[in-house]
Amino acid sequence: MRVGNLKVKMQLLCGDEIAFGPGKADLLEAIDREGSISGAGRALGMSYRRAWLLVDAMRRCWSEPLVDTLAGGGKERGARVTEHGRAVLRAYRALEGEVAELAIGSVLIEGVRDTPLPLT
């Protein structure tokens, strides 16, 4: 997430895996819109394999599913974000918003040039 010149990245860890972060938040939103993992991947310019790996990491990292998939005949039939998935997404976006507000109020934003001086 970017606010002015401040970039904030929040990742929720599960051992060495990332249970949730910016990429998975975007993917959940895209699955919600597109109704499938493949459609969501396409909408985000992400390979099906990459999108599937992110969904699988969420499945392995959370005690309750964030995404329900409907498999059939070796082909994906569609996917939907569960209520729990929606709640996690809301909490993540809310925390991002709160962090953004803090950042805007911080003196840290001031005193930084728009572009760096050239290398010497």
Next chain:
Amino acid sequence: MRVGNLKVKMQLLCGDEIAFGPGKADLLEAIDREGSISGAGRALGMSYRRAWLLVDAMRRCWSEPLVDTLAGGGKERGARVTEHGRAVLRAYRALEGEVAELAIGSVLIEGVRDTPLPLT
């Protein structure tokens, strides 16, 4: 910065450069303790070149210096964190602390396993 299973990375950008972030915050603290860029790099297990590049990026990104260096005879004589550098560092650490408090109060932290299920 890590709070429980949440990892938060805050970077202050200046064009394509990073004006301030976790590495530069640690480096300023180390320069303050060690009194030189080389000593700070050693204390952080960082090459002199890497430490110098971080200090140079700060010099090019901020309108006011965060570090004063005392050069002499081709050799570094020492470095110190300026008042402005201290103020930026304080603001950065304060913002980290506030973000940590928000995260602790968020429902996001719950429901994540300690370790992921194995790959299938």
